[in-house]
Amino acid sequence: MTHALTLNAGSSSLKFGLFELGADDPALIASGKADRVGGDATLTLKDAAGAKLIDAAAIPAEGVVDHHEALAAALKALLDHFPVAQINTVGHRVVHGGLDHSGPAVLTPGIIDKLSQLSPFAPLHQPHNLAGVRAAMAAFPKAVQVACFDTAFHRHHPFVNDVFALPREYYDKGVRRYGFHGLSYDYISGELARIAPDLHAGRVVVAHLGNGASMCGMRGGRSVASSMGFSALDGLPMGTRTGQLDPGVLLYLLQQEGLSVEQIITLLYKKSGLLGLSGISHDMRTLEASDSEAAQQAIAYYTFRARRELGGLAAALEGLDGVVFCGGIGENSRLIRERICDGLHWIGIEIDDDANAANAPVISRQNAPVKVMVIPTNEELVIARACATLGKRGA
Numbered sequence: 522m523t524h525a526l527t528l529n530a531g532s533s534s535l536k537f538g539l540f541e542l543g544a545d546d547p548a549l550i551a552s553g554k555a556d557r558v559g560g561d562a563t564l565t566l567k568d569a570a571g572a573k574l575i576d577a578a579a580i581p582a583e584g585v586v587d588h589h590e591a592l593a594a595a596l597k598a599l600l601d602h603f604p605v606a607q608i609n610t611v612g613h614r615v616v617h618g619g620l621d622h623s624g625p626a627v628l629t630p631g632i633i634d635k636l637s638q639l640s641p642f643a644p645l646h647q648p649h650n651l652a653g654v655r656a657a658m659a660a661f662p663k664a665v666q667v668a669c670f671d672t673a674f675h676r677h678h679p680f681v682n683d684v685f686a687l688p689r690e691y692y693d694k695g696v697r698r699y700g701f702h703g704l705s706y707d708y709i710s711g712e713l714a715r716i717a718p719d720l721h722a723g724r725v726v727v728a729h730l731g732n733g734a735s736m737c738g739m740r741g742g743r744s745v746a747s748s749m750g751f752s753a754l755d756g757l758p759m760g761t762r763t764g765q766l767d768p769g770v771l772l773y774l775l776q777q778e779g780l781s782v783e784q785i786i787t788l789l790y791k792k793s794g795l796l797g798l799s800g801i802s803h804d805m806r807t808l809e810a811s812d813s814e815a816a817q818q819a820i821a822y823y824t825f826r827a828r829r830e831l832g833g834l835a836a837a838l839e840g841l842d843g844v845v846f847c848g849g850i851g852e853n854s855r856l857i858r859e860r861i862c863d864g865l866h867w868i869g870i871e872i873d874d875d876a877n878a879a880n881a882p883v884i885s886r887q888n889a890p891v892k893v894m895v896i897p898t899n900e901e902l903v904i905a906r907a908c909a910t911l912g913k914r915g916a
């Protein structure tokens with residue numbers, strides 16, 4: 522029996538999953554997370570049913586814990602609890618695959634080098650993803666290392682959804698609308714093919730609403746347009762990110778407010794979105810529970826922008842057959858789904874209140890023109906599947 526380790530390395534966290542690879546779909550054995558990497562990190566490990574085997578235990582280290590030490594601690598924990606694990610493939614979530622990758626790839630020194638050249642396109646994610654790759658290569662020198670790119674699912678966008686109206690040289694340099702959250706959309710596309718083939722063949726907007734949030738317009742299971750563009754900042758407002766912003770605001774912040782580039786990065790990525798608008802929290806549950814006017818306004822803006830984006834994507838798809846909600850908010854928040862859908866009766870979206878309250882798989886009314894579904898996403902499984910396919914080829 523062979524196993525795959527999936528890794529999702531962020532700036533201060535390392536999420537991991539252990540999967541058994543067999544004849545069928547990869548089976549989750551355990552998952553976990555190292556938090557506060559780069560500081561006094563902790564480790565949590567859960568079994569496949571979600572029961573905690575290790576709960577936020579401190580990772581011992583001389584100084585701050587880096588990605589190598591976090592991975593070593595994760596591995597030790599996994600092998601202590603699952604000593605039979607034979608990890609021969611490691612799958613990585615890599616935010617940016619640039620123009621070259623429209624699917625997962627077995628990592629070679631040449632590809633890793635090219636991926637590091639994309640770091641300026643995703644400075645807050647790509648270097649950390651690659652730190653995870655290096656840590657895994659050191660820990661598993663014989664394993665096949667597979668990269669799964671958040672941009673890959675969107676690589677076939679038509680030109681008009683791929684371009685900005687800048688001088689053409691920027692397009693040629695790669696300043697394009699890449700789109701992100703591709704692993705989640707890939708999973709949802711696969712689920713639609715399995716459980717709702719009519720929708721899969723049709724025009725669907727998938728709303729991935731988590732801490733990061735985006736929407737993807739799909740036709741025939743493939744991405745036609747995405748709300749995210751060059752960076753993971755564009756489109757919908759998020760937990761702490763702005764979403765779409767008039768670039769004139771950036772000029773104002775630079776010229777009139779005298780903010781440094783670093784300050785602007787922090788403002789746009791860490792201090793805006795639901796947190797910035799509410800002044801209370803980035804967390805939708807906290808805002809839903811709050812009776813403060815600012816919290817309610819943040820929710821109102823969030824749902825209004827989601828409706829606008831959904832309408833825009835329906836136009837890009839030239840019609841709409843279905844909507845899928847996923848991500849922490851999309852899968853769990855009856856209120857947000859209701860508020861987004863409430864303004865979209867004109868496009869054929871009608872919600873069944875009881876089904877919506879129950880987070881049911883189908884939440885639209887029976888005869889409504891547009892079928893609205895809730896499908897829990899599973900990005901790790903998409904990585905594990907790529908390991909199952911490419912691990913064999915690369916071995």
Ligand code: ADP
Nearest residue numbers: 730731732733803804805806848849850853854
């Ligand atoms: P990430 O993008 O970090 O993976 P998640 O997909 O876990 O994040 O989504 C986190 C968001 O989901 C948070 O804003 C959280 O408040 C929200 N969320 C989770 N459960 C609920 C719920 N029951 N009601 C409303 N929001 C929820």
